Amino acid sequence: MPIEIVKGADISEVQRQLSKMLHESIPDQSVRALAEQVAGYSKDKIGAIFDFVHDTFPYSPDPKGWELFVLPIKVVSDYNSGIVRHLDCDDKSLLVSAMLGALGYQTRIVLVDTNGGGQINHALAEVNSPLGWIYLDTTRDFPLGFLHRSYENKVVVN
Numbered sequence: 072m073p074i075e076i077v078k079g080a081d082i083s084e085v086q087r088q089l090s091k092m093l094h095e096s097i098p099d100q101s102v103r104a105l106a107e108q109v110a111g112y113s114k115d116k117i118g119a120i121f122d123f124v125h126d127t128f129p130y131s132p133d134p135k136g137w138e139l140f141v142l143p144i145k146v147v148s149d150y151n152s153g154i155v156r157h158l159d160c161d162d163k164s165l166l167v168s169a170m171l172g173a174l175g176y177q178t179r180i181v182l183v184d185t186n187g188g189g190q191i192n193h194a195l196a197e198v199n200s201p202l203g204w205i206y207l208d209t210t211r212d213f214p215l216g217f218l219h220r221s222y223e224n225k226v227v228v229n
Contacts, residue, residue, distance in 0.1 A: 096169035103173035131157035
């Protein structure tokens, strides 16, 4: 299913959906082909994929009260057909994680409560590099590896 729609999703449902979609997308040949094309011969494959997702897919939040998930396979298929989707934070996190996962990196999604109100309101990715886990927030103009101090309250989705 390319798009999952969950109204008023609770955290356990969001975790389940994100994990399922990530694990479905990592072995996909189209995701791998795009990841290989983007990373090319770069010595910094993580940086190349990060920049591609950050710069290519504009950020657009989900409608208030809804949680829409776009399967990375669908994003890649659309991209290969000339359609560039607008993605929210969880979609961008899924895409960057799936592309890096397709290249053999261990990745995970991190859900965060950025305002300390007890409500998850942002997602980003992490990749396990030779330097350890690196944060990948492709929705903001933070540099690769940057973790904003408001991201202290987090839940990891494997």
